Amino acid sequence: MTPHEPTDRAPQWERLVSTALVGTARRTITTPPGLPERTESAAALLDLAALDTVRTRAGYTEHTATPIASDEPDPRPEVGEAATHRLDLVLDHRSELLPEWLGLVVRSGRRVPHSRLPDLLERAARDSVLRPAVAAATGTRATWLAGFNKAWAFVTAEPLPGDVFVDEDWEKGTFGQRRRALFALRAQNPAKAHELLAKTWPHERKGEVRRGLLDALEPHLEVEDAPLLDTALDDRNANVRGRALALITRLSDSAHAHRLRAHLREHLRVAPDAPRPIGVDYLDTTRADLLRDLALATPEQGVRPDIERWERTKVLVVHAPLDVWTDRFDTDPAGVLDLVEDHPELRDALVESVCLHQDAEWARAVLDHAELGLPHMFQASVHKLNRPRIRSLLATLPPAERCERMLAALEQVKKHRTLGHALMAAETPWTRELSEAVIGRLLDPLDLTVPVNVPDHRALAEAITAYMPPEHLDLLPEQPPYEEEAHTYLRLRDALRFRLDMHKELS
Amino acid sequence: MVGTSAPPGAPEALGLSPVLPSVLFVSDRWSTDEVWALAPDPSSRKAALKVAKIGSWPERGTIPAEGGGDSAVWGECKGSGAKPYLAAVHLDGGRGPAYKCSCPSRKIPCKHVLALLVLWAQDSVSEREDRPEWVTKWLFGRQARAERAATGAPAAVDPEKAAATLRAREESVGRGVEELRVWLHDQVDAGLAEVPRLGYEHWDRMAKRLVDAKAAGAATLVTQLPQRGGDDHWPDLLLERLAMLHLLVDGYLARDEVDERTRAVLRSRVGISIRSEEVLASGERVRDTWRVLGHRDGLTPDGMRVRRTWLRGIDTGRPALSLTYAQPSQTPQSPFRSGTEVEGELAFHPDGRRAVRAGRMTERPLSRPAGETIAQALDTYAEALAIDPWLDTWPVVLADAVPARDGGWYLADRDGAALPLEPGDLWRLLAITGGGPTTVIAEWSPRTGLAPMTLWDDEGKAITL
Known part of the structure; x- marks a missing residue:
């Protein structure tokens, strides 16, 4: 906004300014009747200028402006004063806890104080990971505010649990409003949402819009959605094709799934006497239908290294339903993993397929496997730790089982640092038993080399800070168990206490 | 000072009742936001957070005020050294809170004081019967000084002597202002077209002359004259400012012909200030419930921080302005907290606008005013x-x-x-x-x-x- 210049100045003001610029030695000014005569013409000019200046200030007249459309009051109660203060501390010093704080607010059915909205929206504008949580905790007022500030428009596109489908939003709204409307309808009436999307699909010109609308199918994904997703596999936009493949892969009964089964069976080679009894043929890249079902681009002509050909073949192994393997060899998942033991690349592709399909039975087989299993994954060095794989295999299991498995695996991990990184990779809250075991390791004198290895120790403390439920704070004695790293230990206790207070304030 | 706790009853031995009689100002426990508002800068807030832990303050307590609430908060903070830092806040000292801390920090309030107040605001400091000797001594000293000021101040102002001092000051300022008048006319005679090419010294020389003549207010207006930054409106703004200076000069030189209030405004604008003691001794007193409307912070031309706190009387409708100053590294401490209203007397400067608090005031949460168009x-x-x-x-x-x-x-x-x-x-x-x-x-x-x-x-x- 520009400073507000008084525009309704008397016309003689311009003349005063121009005379002052030239100088009263060269040009004089006549005193209007009613003002005292001055002998010095400088004083005469300044008299008039002062008169005009004071008159302009005192005679400042109001403007007119159109009041903006106001927002409805948010029916959710505001969080308490203590929680508000906690938010300020989090924003200032512990921004890593912001997602947790926002999550607690949403769960408590309350809302962030309006006065903190600009701060939170600024954060989310810079960090897109925060956006869904900020949108949910700030609610309708943030959406309303974003109407006046383009930099915050992202918040209008985030679907919220209380959203209601409004026809007008869907028909005439911005992309964000349409996407939200579709999400809202999907929650109420999945079939109707699918129908609307199918109807509009051929008319959506922008790839990013099609990609964004496709997301709405993800909740309540059903086999009825498969034909539309199948169409999307022909999309001219690669992102849309990729998203469609990711979604359709989850539907094991679709026509697409049946085609992938057929493709895989066709490529499977079994030769009991060969060094590798089981293998998968490289894909035939002239087969347009095959490439299309896997959302693969037609490769350029020329000499292709084997590794590239295997990468393409792997896409088939990863996306095809896993039952092809158990049916073909008439065994359980563990049996399949044993059968392919001489083909590490294939076995690796199968594990990836398990992660993608989120199949608990297969995940257990992988986690129990002697060579691949969780203890083995946990012991990998920090650089080789396969974090996404650990997280996604464990994610298929109920939380208690995840912790049991982690508990069993952690005994075999020697270094605190490796353990810390492995526990971070799991990204799951701990059971009491797991907390006890991890704290046991932190305090175990046998575990402590002297002098204490500082980075190792800190890595473990970091994992405890992030994933141990704060109500397990009582497991940590008040006094640090060793002098060398007392600071890290006290910081750990402080952070957990901080989280504990945060949970109490928002329970 | 060693932070040993005096046994209960020790204050009586010193001739003090356990409740200090200097209680003028009853304050409810503050919110943490209000405590942070006192932090001189963001780094002291960060530093304070680190020490704002119960574990760092093994000894701490509050001293109750006569009418309820707390009169003072004290605590001993375990630092890196052998001796603890002794921190205390006198909450109802009459002119806003007063701080004490034995740490070497030059920030006021320091991180220990802030941390102590935060703990207090979070209800982690409670009333203690016993208190260390250093707390008692400090509060006793403050009380004694306050009493001296209250009884001694009116006598210290000898009306005749004060009038003579004022006359001498007015004359000195008058000589500076006369010089300013000639200078202003010279600028306008010569024309302002050359101003963008003039160096800083051009203005500074005149400003310094005015400072020498004890006309600091006029000097400030002169330093604000030059316009930098290539704004197209510079000639308008410059002429406006020259004109307002001209008005001040003319008014001041004709000060004997105007009414008392206008003369006071002219004096204060030109830079003849008046001490708070004088205002308390002879300024106009107005009793009312004063809404603290809010405050805005600014900088003075010489880099001091200034807080303008606006008040308005509920019954009289009278506006009042409280100005407080601080070093650049500190936050100005207003005796009035935003979000409250205070009942009691204000003493007004002769200009009828600026005011200081005069004695006992009770504080309540701010009520909603009717407002105007x-x-x-x-x-x-x-x-x-x-x-x-x-x-x-x-x-x-x-x-x-x-x-x-x-x-x-x-x-x-x-x-x-x-x-x-x-x-x-x-x-x-x-x-x-x-x-x-x-x-x-x-x-x-x-x-x-x-x-x-x-x-x-x-x-x-x-x-x-």
């Missing part, structure tokens, strides 16, 4: 300008104000009149009001617009910006 607010400002044409900021209390737009952002009243908003707190204002009508207290400046200070949210809660 924009036209009424502008009228009041115009009336104030008639007495003090140099007044560039003015508090306005707008009823049913709504955010509005016309290119830029405005605040409109229910008659449809609107004033431009200063953009600083725009988003918070919008977020809190949701565009609905509410009472907004703002500082108005015709040059920069409305700067909101306090407003009420949907639930009727006062929020200080």
